[in-house]
Amino acid sequence: MTAAPLSGPRFASIDPTTGEEVWGGPSSSQRDVAEAVTRAREAFPDWAARPRQERIDAAKRYQAVLASRADELAQIISMETGKALWETRAELGAMQGKVDISIRAYEERTGERSKETGFGRATLRHRPHGVAAVLGPFNFPGHLPNGHIVPALLAGDTVVFKPSEHTPLIGQEMVECFKAADLPDGVVNLVQGGAKTGAALLERDIDALMFTGSGAAGAHFKKLFADNPHVILALELGGNNPLVVWDAADAEAVAGIVAMSAFVTTGQRCSCARRLIIEEGPRGDAVIEAVVGFMDRLIYAPWNGSPEPFGGPLISAHAATQAREALRARIDMGARVIRDSGPIDGLSGAFVKPALIDTTGVHVPDEEIFAPFLQVTRVATFDDAIRMANETRYGLSAGLVSDDPANWDRFIHRIRAGVVNFNRPTTGAAGDMPFGGLGSSGNHRPSAYYAADYCAYPVASFEADSVKNIESEIKGLKA
Numbered sequence: 065m066t067a068a069p070l071s072g073p074r075f076a077s078i079d080p081t082t083g084e085e086v087w088g089g090p091s092s093s094q095r096d097v098a099e100a101v102t103r104a105r106e107a108f109p110d111w112a113a114r115p116r117q118e119r120i121d122a123a124k125r126y127q128a129v130l131a132s133r134a135d136e137l138a139q140i141i142s143m144e145t146g147k148a149l150w151e152t153r154a155e156l157g158a159m160q161g162k163v164d165i166s167i168r169a170y171e172e173r174t175g176e177r178s179k180e181t182g183f184g185r186a187t188l189r190h191r192p193h194g195v196a197a198v199l200g201p202f203n204f205p206g207h208l209p210n211g212h213i214v215p216a217l218l219a220g221d222t223v224v225f226k227p228s229e230h231t232p233l234i235g236q237e238m239v240e241c242f243k244a245a246d247l248p249d250g251v252v253n254l255v256q257g258g259a260k261t262g263a264a265l266l267e268r269d270i271d272a273l274m275f276t277g278s279g280a281a282g283a284h285f286k287k288l289f290a291d292n293p294h295v296i297l298a299l300e301l302g303g304n305n306p307l308v309v310w311d312a313a314d315a316e317a318v319a320g321i322v323a324m325s326a327f328v329t330t331g332q333r334c335s336c337a338r339r340l341i342i343e344e345g346p347r348g349d350a351v352i353e354a355v356v357g358f359m360d361r362l363i364y365a366p367w368n369g370s371p372e373p374f375g376g377p378l379i380s381a382h383a384a385t386q387a388r389e390a391l392r393a394r395i396d397m398g399a400r401v402i403r404d405s406g407p408i409d410g411l412s413g414a415f416v417k418p419a420l421i422d423t424t425g426v427h428v429p430d431e432e433i434f435a436p437f438l439q440v441t442r443v444a445t446f447d448d449a450i451r452m453a454n455e456t457r458y459g460l461s462a463g464l465v466s467d468d469p470a471n472w473d474r475f476i477h478r479i480r481a482g483v484v485n486f487n488r489p490t491t492g493a494a495g496d497m498p499f500g501g502l503g504s505s506g507n508h509r510p511s512a513y514y515a516a517d518y519c520a521y522p523v524a525s526f527e528a529d530s531v532k533n534i535e536s537e538i539k540g541l542k543a
Contacts, residue, residue, distance in 0.1 A: 197265050377416075
């Protein structure tokens with residue numbers, strides 16, 4: 065797995081905790097990108113034709129390399145993103161687990177099977193698409209692209225991977241892990257850089273785009289490939305996700321679920337709750353009081369700090385400025401401040417305090433703020449709560465917290481989202497289940513366990529082992 069040195073302009077990743085450079089190096093030029101796609105194209109026929117067990121064995125070797133380097137790779141992710149070590153260690157565990165999950169998913173959802181019929185043997189096979197471009201995000205820079213790459217390789221696709229420009233080092237190290245697993249040259253290829261590098265990749269002859277990122281970027285890609293329907297798009301996008309609390313007596317228990325829904329990963333999960341919908345009156349007031357108390361206990365600090373932090377900074381000081389501006393705009397529109405945000409004393413400008421604002425009766429933009437900011441809306445009835453929850457063009461995740469199972473029965477049948485949780489945080493998702501959303505949150509190709517669906521296409525065959533005269537089956541023949 066060799067490639068010529070990259071020849072584009074230098075760029076760097078910065079530890080948002082300290083502002084110090086973590087990695088620096090050249091980006092990929094147009095020529096570098098073209099060569100990476102060519103290598104992937106040339107490697108595809110051999111990789112796709114190999115016995116499936118060989119591809120499984122390669123994935124298991126990669127899994128073993130990840131396990132051997134787990135602590136080192138977790139620290140790299142923490143340095144590039146600012147995420148706490150407890151979270152990046154969990155990310156490395158998820159990356160390793162993805163291999164076994166993807167092997168099972170391929171067998172269950174794709175794979176090959178046959179049955180005898182009166183017309184011969186009916187056989188279902190699946191074939192890889194070809195060259196897959198994988199664009200990785202910064203918030204889970206190992207786990208999320210890994211969730212595209214591993215199932216693509218198992219299906220027989222080859223990959224050109226561009227990490228986020230914020231996290232090039234972990235992208236580089238992931239490709240080194242594939243190299244250490246003895247994958248053939250050209251099967252996994254790395255390009256580095258920002259938007260220009262991504263645009264150059266998408267201009268090349270690719271067969272699939274697997275992307276995790278913002279709704280705006282996803283909408284751009286849909287338009288970009290509108291005249292190229294042969295390119296498979298698997299778009300895992302953001303959400304303006306609702307969490308409804310109704311008929312829940314233990315406000316302190318509710319507060320923990322709210323905090324893990326809205327503030328984990330410093331609000332930088334696409335499944336984070338952005339809107340908290342509660343009852344008018346004393347019960348809703350109790351929830352707010354408990355959430356505020358819980359917020360005051362959350363530790364935001366450096367990833368290697370002591371005591372262990374709940375969360376770290378946003379990905380950059382620029383991202384923090386943008387998030388605070390979006391919050392201030394909502395306050396200027398009339399939202400009432402319950403807990404304001406702002407910098408955290410003694411820490412870099414990428415850190416922000418979690419915020420809680422009341423937007424009841426205020427028309428605010430239906431947009432995702434990628435930060436630990438939560439908007440509260442108070443409503444009179446449970447039907448109003450469901451209606452308000454669905455008032456978004458997104459549809460990634462949603463949640464209900466309630467002591468009444470009857471509320472859940474109504475909620476699960478009426479809510480419009482791809483991940484819907486009951487008495488658990490909106491950010492909870494199982495690796496052996498689908499993960500994806502509707503509307504501006506995706507394009508009906510959920511990832512996680514269902515990634516197998518978009519990494520290969522089905523081929524249906526009627527087969528017989530010898531040539532047979534079928535005149536008796538043909539109507540309307542002259543004698």
